[in-house]
Amino acid sequence: MKNRLRDLRTARGWSQVELGERVGVSRQAIIAIETGRFDPSLPLAFKLARAFGLTIEDIFQPDGK
């Protein structure tokens, strides 16, 4: 699954630690999601979407799209 997490985070000037604190996960989790190696659970995807004021589909896209 592809995602725009890094772009969205840097556009807001947040560090990986700051974003992690906002959604309640470690910096390592944010790194792994940004590199695309780790797909978050649905609850975490919702938290990330809420943190950016977007929908899940605005952040995550299936590989085929």
Next chain:
Amino acid sequence: MSVTDQFRRNVRIFYGWIGSMVLMGITPLAAQWCIRRETTFWRAAGVVIGVAGMVPWLWVISTVIRRGDEFVRRMHLVAIAITAGAGLLLLIALDWLERAWFIGPPDLRLVWPAMLVLWLVALLGTKRYYEREP
């Protein structure tokens, strides 16, 4: 949970980890001392103490995993799966090496520390995999 509470919790876990490591170092000595007394009771006590010495360390590790976020739990799950597979291969390889008379009976005192090393390597490798750009 506030940052201070989280810090205190992490410090408590760290002290627990240090304490469990000390226990893990001391209990084999105590177990050996018991076994050297040679009666059935003391030998059995040696076995119990030797095994029990590992339990606090495993408990601390499981606490760290349970309290981690979903990524930490995933990372440990993958590392433990790799360790189980590699450990099984190691045991099978030792079995066949012994059957083919290349080695004598494997020393279990080397096998279980090797499993711990495998676990550490698997954990570091898994961490590196998830942090590396594809």
